[in-house]
Amino acid sequence: MDSAVTVTDLVVVRGKREVLRGLSFAVPTGQVTGLLGPSGSGKTTLMRAVVGVQVVRSGEVTVLGEPAGSPTLRSRVGYVTQAPSVYQDLSVRENARYFASLYGMGAREADAAVADVGLGDAAGQLVRDLSGGQMGRASLACALVGRPEVLVLDEPTVGLDPVLRVELWDRFHALARAGTTLIVSSHVMDEAGRCDRLLLLRDGELLADSTPAQLRIDGRSDDLEVAFLNVVRDRQEVAA
C-alpha cells in the first residue's frame, strides 16, 4: 500500500520530557487515519512533526516522499491546529480569501470552502462574533481552501453538535475518496469507529496501529473504548 506519511523512530523531547518515544508507522494515502489517545499522549506534537514545525530529537518523518517541512510541501500539506488559528478581527470570508491567496487560489475557491464547512450564512461575520464551533470550522475552511493532498486536523470536532460532527466526518470521507490523505486526532473513542485506520497513542508510545475492526478483535469488545482499555491492560501485563 502506498503511504503518504512515514514516520521512523521519531523521538521528540520538550523540556526534560520525552514526549514521543521512538514512534514508527505509515499513513496510507487516500484514507482517514485517526490519531487517538488521551490528552497529553503526544498527539499534537506528532502532528506538528508531520507538518514540519516541531523540533525533533531524532528519527525521520517523510511526507509525500519528502522530509517533513520541506518548502515544496507547504502548498501540499494543510494543518488545522486545535485552537482555531484564524484572524478574530476579519470576517470568515476575508480569512478564507487571505489563506486562499497564499495557496494561489482565488475568491471563488475561498467562498466554496466557507460554504463547504457550513458557514455560508455567516461568511460576512467577524470571527470574534462566532461561536467556538463556528470558529473551528472557519479555521478548517482556511486549510481546505488550499486543497492539500495531506490534511492534518487536530481535534476538529471538539465542541460541535452531533449533527455537525456527522456532517464533518462525511466531508472527511468525501475528501479521502477524492484522494486526500487525512490525519485526524481525537480524544473521544466514539470517533475512532469513523476512521479507516487507527493509531492509538499513550504516553508518547504507539499502542496500536490498526483498523477499527481489528481493534475490536484484539480488544475483545465491540465497544472501541472498552477494546482500547483491554489493549492497554494487555500491554501492561506483558510489561510486568
Next chain:
Amino acid sequence: MTATIARPAPAPAGHLSSRLTTATAGRVLRQLRHDHRTIAMMLVLPSLLLGLLYLLWKDVPTLPGQPGIFDRVGLTMLGIFPFVVMFLVTSIAMLRERTSGTLERLLTTPLARLDLLLGYGLAFGLMAALQALVTVTVATTVYDLDVAGSLWLVVVIAVVDAVLGVALGLLASAFARSEFQAVQFMPVVVLPQFFLCGLLVPREQMAGWLQAISDVLPLTYAVEALQEVGRSAAETGIMWRDIGIVAGAALVALALAAATLRRRTS
C-alpha cells in the same frame, strides 16, 4: 462517489513573492478597517499632540533671527510620531499572530517569512503615509509650522521613519514572550533614540561617547533629515544620505526579524 480534486501547480514555496506580500498587506489593512477607532487614532492623534506643543510654545519669545522653538521641535515630531506609533502597533500585531496560532499556521503555508514582514511594512507604511499627509497639512495650515523645503519630503521622511518603526517592532516582538514585555520594549527601543537624536540637546554639545551612541542610532538620521528640509529650500545631499541610512537600517532590522522567526519550535 469519486471526484478528482483540481490542485494548483505547486508554487515555488519559501521564495519571496510580491503577490504574497501584497496579499498579506491587504489582510493587515482589512484587519485595521474593522477597527475604526484605531484608524481614527492613527490619523488624528499626532495632529492633536502637535497642537498641544504649538500652544505650549506659542507665546514663548524667541531671539530675533532664530527659528521658533515650535518650528524646530514640531518638525522633528513629524518624524517621531510615526516611528513610535508604528513600533507599538506592529509589535502588538506580531505578538497577536504568535499567541493566536496564526503565525505557526502561516509558517506551514507557502508564505515566505520575509513576505510576511514586508507585508506588515507595506500596510503600516501606507497608514503612515496617510497619517503624515494629515499631520503635515494640519501643522502647516493650522499651526503655521514653517518649513523651508518641500512638504512632500517631510511626508517621505515620515513614511521611512514609520517603516523603521515597523521593522524594529517586528524584531522586538521576536524577543517578547508576553504582552507586558512587548509594551516595555517601546521605552527600551524608542526612548534612548529620542533622547540622543539631537532634539533635546544638540549633538555637538553631547559628551563624546554619547555622540558615538547617537551616531549608530537610526532615529538620529531621520531627525537630521527633517532638520535639513526645515532649513533648506533646496534638497541637500545630507538629507538624501540620511534617508538612505534610515531605509537601510529598516531593511537590516527586517532581515534580522526574518532570521529570528523560526519555522520549527520546540
